Structures are given as structure tokens and as C-alpha cells.
Amino acid sequence: MTIDWALLAANWPRLWNGFLVTILLSAIVLAISTPIALLLALGRGSKRWWLAWPAGIYVNVLRALPALVILYFTFYALPQFNLPMAPLWAAVLGLTLASAAYLAEDIRSGLLAVGTGQWAAAKALGLSVPRTVLRVILPQAIPVILPPYVTRVIIIVKGTSLASIVAVSELTGEAFALTSITYRPFDFLLAAAALYLVLTGFLAALQALAEGWLARRTSRPRIVAGALGT
Numbered sequence: 001m002t003i004d005w006a007l008l009a010a011n012w013p014r015l016w017n018g019f020l021v022t023i024l025l026s027a028i029v030l031a032i033s034t035p036i037a038l039l040l041a042l043g044r045g046s047k048r049w050w051l052a053w054p055a056g057i058y059v060n061v062l063r064a065l066p067a068l069v070i071l072y073f074t075f076y077a078l079p080q081f082n083l084p085m086a087p088l089w090a091a092v093l094g095l096t097l098a099s100a101a102y103l104a105e106d107i108r109s110g111l112l113a114v115g116t117g118q119w120a121a122a123k124a125l126g127l128s129v130p131r132t133v134l135r136v137i138l139p140q141a142i143p144v145i146l147p148p149y150v151t152r153v154i155i156i157v158k159g160t161s162l163a164s165i166v167a168v169s170e171l172t173g174e175a176f177a178l179t180s181i182t183y184r185p186f187d188f189l190l191a192a193a194a195l196y197l198v199l200t201g202f203l204a205a206l207q208a209l210a211e212g213w214l215a216r217r218t219s220r221p222r223i224v225a226g227a228l229g230t
Contacts, residue, residue, distance in 0.1 A: 007184060015191055022172075037101075075091075075166040103149070175188040
């Protein structure tokens, strides 16, 4: 099997546009779902039942549903309630609903890693809850949250391929469309796979850089045995 490079070059603008739509869709979903996930994680950890129960129900129900079902619901079912949405925004809503539930658990694991004494100390100092979260808890939780968060980001990027089901012309959708026209699935699916690999590899590299930066910030000087005369 040989690759038709001329055919790929001729149709590259469509693949590239699909790649940009994938990046845009991923960025919008992350920008919306991350703060929602933080609120859900805080809600699940709250001692107030009227915060903990709704957050827990949301997370458990949305994690139990396939993302494809949620996308079908936002695109096909919402119009029956006079809530029609353009394909891109239906995909954003569906992917955000699903992603926020998973991100909430990733963030909650990091928050639980911070000792309860930090909350008590902040309360003793008179800090409000938002200030405690932003200034005390999150800085300590981020090193724990970062690895699963970036892993979830990569999953979200790959999950945007589902948006092609609801007529969004992202990377996978364009690859399939070109395949149906040219009958060259190997060429276009390989090109799409390469672009996904570039994007996820870039995110993994960012994760490594961020973890290294956090490690340098949080590292403490080591006591050298020789300095103690032993």
C-alpha cells in the first residue's frame, strides 16, 4: 500500500481546517468544563447535603452515560423542547457535560490530598472559602491534579472525534468525508492519526514541563551527609 502524496497535498486544506476545528472544540470544552468541574468537586466535598447530593448525582449519572448518547441528546433531543442548536454548539454542550463529570473526580482527588488541617488553619485566619480555595488549597493540590488532568485533556481531544457524528467537520469528520469521496481510507486516516499524534504529543510535553516546573518550586534543599560530618 502506497500513499498518494499528491492526493493528500490537494486535500490538505480540508484536513488542516478539520484539525483547527478539533483544537477549537477542545479548547472551548476545556475552558467551560474545568471551572464547572472545580465547583462540582468542591460541592462533593461539602458538608452541606444540598451541595453534595446534586454534585454527586450529576457526576455519577454523567459518568455512567456514554458520551455518544449525550451528544445525540444535545443534537437530536433538545430541538424537541424548542432548543435547537448548531452542530458545533451541540457538540460543545454534550462534550462539556460529559467532561465536567470526569474532570470533577480528577480535581476532587487532588483536593482530598490536601490535609483538612489546611482548611481549619485558613478558617482560623478568617479567610473566606473562595480565598481559601484559590490561595491555600489549589496551590497544594495542583501537583496532584496535574497528571490526571492532562490525561483527561488528551482523552477529551480524542473524544472530539465523536462530534463528527453530529455533523461537525472536525479532523475525523473531514478524514471520513475525504475517504468517501476518494476511496483512499489509508491515506486520510493515516494523516488524521498523525495530526492527532502531534497534538497529544504536544500536550504530553507540556505536562512534563509543568511537572518539572512544579517539582522545582516545591522541592526542598537536601541535607548532605558530608555537611553533618558523617
